[in-house]
Amino acid sequence: MNAQNLTIRMLLMIFVLAAGTALADTTVGSDPTDRKTLELTVYNQDLALVREVRRLELPRGEFSVEYRGVPERIQPATLLVSGDDRLVVMEQNYEYDLMSRERILEKYVGHEVAWILEDGGRVTGKLLGISQGPVFDVGGEIMFEMPGRIVLPELPGNLRARPTLVWRVQRDRAGTPDLDVSYLTGGLSWSADYVLQLDESGQTADLRGWVSVTNRSGASYEDATLQLVAGEINQVRRALRGENRMMVMDMAMKAPAPEMEAESLYDYHLYTVPWSTSLPDNSNKQVSLLTASGLMVERIYTVRGASHYFRGGTSQSHQDVWVSYAFENDKANDLGKPLPAGVVRVYGRSDGDRQQLLGEDRIRHTPKDERVELTTGKAFDIVAERTRMNYERVSDRVHRTTWKVVLRNHKDEDVTVEVREPVGGDWKISSSSQDHEKVSAEELLFRVGVKADGESSLIYTVEVKY
Secondary structure: OOHHHHHHHHHHHHHHHHHHHHHHOOEEEEOHHHEEEEEEEEEOOOEEEEEEEEEOOEOOEEEEEEEEOOOOOEEEEEEEEEOOOOEEEEEEEEEOOEOOHHHHHHHOOOOEEEEEOOOOOEEEEEEEEOEOEOEEEEOOEEEOOOOOEEEOOOOOOOOEOOOEEEEEEEEOOOEOOEEEEEEEEOOEEEEEEEEEEEOOOOOEEEEEEEEEEEEOOOOOEEEEEEEEEEOOOOOOOOOOOOOOOOOOOOOOOOOOOOOOEEEEEOOEEEEEOOOOEEEOOOEEEEEEEEEEEEEEOEEEEEEEOOHHHHHOOOOEEEEOOEEEEEEEEOHHHOOOOOEOOEEEEEEEEEOOOEEEEEEEEEEOOEOOOEEEEEEEEEOOOEEEEEEEEEEEEOOOOEEEEEEEEEEEEOOOOOEEEEEEEOOOOEEEEEEEOOOEEEOOOOOEEEEEEEOOOEEEEEEEEEEEEO
8 A cells, every 4th residue: 555545544444533533523403493293291209201202403423412391300210212213322411500590609719710899890819619608718817707799700511491301322324303202200299179069958069179280300391191090009219298279269160171181001090181281380280180960969977986985995985977978970860980099078058158168088099889988077066975784794705785876966957966986896786775887897887867856865885806
C-alpha cells in the first residue's frame, strides 16, 4: 500500500470516528406537546399506569433522547417503550436534580461568586457553604451576611427544571416514528363518594355517586383518556399515603351527567370516563360515577350488647340505639351495579324541603346483588336500658344470666328495634319473652316492636359454656 492510499484511509477513519462521536453527542428533546394520545389508568392505591404516544423525529446512529414532562414520582424501572422496532434503548437515566435557589448555590460551594451592591459596586468572594445560610470568604474575612444580590456566571450543569428521562439509544436509520411509552407512577389515586338523598318518609331514596381523582404526581395530564380500576391489587412496595378527599358539592338529583362505562377486568372492575379530561398537578377532580332513583330503603334501629355481659359483666346501663339505612344493590331496586369502596353521606329533608346531613358511613367494594347497610348515628327519641336481673356461675366454665332490656319509644310512629347479643361460647336460651334468632354461633338476635310513645321489655335467660 503506497503512502497516498494510507493517508486517504486514515483520513476516512478519522472522518467516520468524528462523525460517530458527533452523532453520539446528538440530543433529541421530547416534550408533552409531542403527544398524540394520553391514557391514564388510576388505581385506588396511590398508583397509576401512564401510556402516551409521542411522535419524534430521530436521526440514524447512536444519540440521546431527553423525554421530558414525566412525573416526579415515576417508577423508572417500569418503563416500557414500543412502537418502533428500529429503536434500541441501551441505557436510561432518571434525572431529578431540580433547579432551586439552594441547589444552584450548592453547586457553587468552593467557587467564586459576585455581589452587586446597592450603589452599583461589585464584590467577589468564595462561597464556603450554605448549610444554615450562606457563608462567604471575602478578602480573607468570613462573612455571613452580604448586602446586595448574588450574581453567578452561569447555571451549573446537571440541573433540570423538571424531572426528565434521558435515554441512550441507537437507530439504524433516520425516521419519525410514533413511540408508545408507558410507565407506573405514584401520586395519583381515586376514591368514590356517594350521596343518598332520602325522601320525607325515609322509605325511598336517590343515589348519586362521584369519583374524586387526586393528582400529586408532580406532572399535569392534558386531554387524557381516564380509566379507573376498582379493586385491591397486590403491590410489593411501600405503605400507602393518606387520601386527600373532596366533598361532594352537588347533592341534587337534577339532570344527571353521563355515567362511566363499567366492565369486568379479570377480578376487578374497570371504569372509563366517556370524555377526555385534564388533571393538573396538585389538584382534585370529581367525575360523575352513577345515578339511581327511587331506591327502596329500610331504616333499622339496633342495640348492641358485648361479650363480657355474659361473664358477670355490666349490671345496669343505658345503651345507645344506632340508626342504619339499608338497600339492596340489585336491578329490582333500580341499581345492580358494582359500587367501588367509598364514603356514603346520607341526607334527609326538613321543613321547606331543605337538605340536612343525617350521617355518613364507609362501604367496601360492593358487587351487584349485595346488600348495603349504612350506620348514620344514634337515635335521639329511642331509649334503651339494660339491667342484669340475675347472674349465676354454675361452674368454672358455665355462666347463667338473666337480662332485661327496656326500650322506650318517644317518636310518633311505631318502631322495631333489633337487640343483637354477641354471646360467644356454647350457649342456649332457657327462657325468653320475645322470639329470638340465632344469627351465628356467636350472635343472638331479638326483634322487639315498640309502639309510638310506648315501652317494650325483653327478658331472657341464657346459659353459656366457655
